[in-house]
Amino acid sequence: MNPSRILVADDDPTIRRFIATLLADRGYEIHEAPDGEQAYRMAEMVKPDLMLLDLIMPFRDGFDVLSELKSQDTTRRIPIIIMSVKDREEEIVKGFTLGAEDYVVKPFNSLELVSRVRKILERSRS
């Protein structure tokens, strides 16, 4: 079976490398995007099985990328986990309203993140 493809979109290279290592060690195929514009283009191109999306990014913010991906037939079904330092109720609610599958607040627990990723991938496969 092919490994699940995960797109990690975050403008902080340390966070991207950390998540990439964390998930690659568990057998996932990782793609990385350093800004909102590339995140959108790569999501269209790679068609990942899951996307981890930061909210504060150059060129396009995460909410913008999320709503655009959810409005396109080709990318609507990609499950998206928002990862952000923004922890206010209205931001979390906005994330879910726009169609995010989950919302993880930074700083995050890495093992918990792996469990969430696994669970969402299982759910989207079934």
Add this chain to the structure above:
Amino acid sequence: MGSTSELLVQALWGIGGVLAFLFLFIVINKATRELKERRALALRQELEPKILAYVNGKGERLGPQLGHLRGLERAVAEEVLLDNARFLKGTARSRITAACEELGFVQNRVVQLRHRRWWKRAEAAEKLGTMKSPKTAAELIALMRDPVPDVRMRGARALGQLDTRTSIRPLLEALQDPNRWSVLRVAEILAGMGPAAGDELVDAFHVLPLKARIAAVDCLGRAKSVRAPAMLIGLLSDPDRDIRARAAHALGLIGDPNFTPDVLKTLKDDAWPVRAMAAKALGRLGRAEAVGPLAEALGDKEWWVRINAAEALRSMGEKGLAALMDALSSEDRFARHAAVATLEGAGVLDQYVEKLASPDATEQEKALAFIRKIVASERTDSLSQSATRHAQEKVREQLGRILKPGEAKT
């Protein structure tokens, strides 16, 4: 003459020599720095995968996986660990702390806390905060007596990051710092430490000096201690007006609607800052029984009380907006003005202006009645602007007519 030109030549040679030396110094310095940066980058690429594998659970200790580290290697390893510490919590975060202790980074930074240069001490405190080793609590507590305020502040922040009760007491003492800015920052740090800090604050409150108590009341509103509400309600009748005001504000921050009856009493306090904070808090608590008293507070003689009461009513949804609309017919000029300003801010006035062009005659009539009330309240700046700039001619015409002197009451 000859000796003058010789002197000139010698001086030129001297200046040339100094410039050449400076040029060489700058070039060599820049080259060395770039080489060091490149070497650090290469080292990072080499060490980072091993460090990340450890942070993600590989092996019990990081030391054996990295081998013996020297000079720049140690600096890079510490940088990688601390960069990752910024966004992690849980097991991975604890492993970073363990690695910093094991590799001696904690110990090195503790030694640096005694450096003669203050910025080195400040840097050490900041790094120790990120390392989060509870073993450094005593050293960071000692740093709270540093003569430089910035070092004390970084020490306080580091203590706040330690997640240990031992760091709470020295932070409480730091609330007595003569610098008001430091006190506010320390209060923020304490509030971020959660219920444990709140409980300690409740215990220590009455022995703190006045300024520290005022800052402590703010913390109590944010630290989520279950013991805080009872204490804050008691403080609503403190002899000091600032304490009473901050206590009302803190109860609003906690946000339990059951506080409403106690906070309502302070809306009649003799001191206006207390009334202003009570109005703000009542808006946060959001209970319907506060609407009437808040509407009454729109006529308070102090501007801050009026505006906070109006904002509180606005935040209470339909019932609050209805009270603001009623206040437009108040005999009290202050109350009318506060209501108009808030209704403008809430976009209600614009909504009614739009309705002037509605095809529905009843809607149009309602809008006219509302706008006449605004005109009668004698605060028409926004309406006058709409009368000249609105996109629809019909609206401009209607507004122009209403705004003519003597027209509002017809």
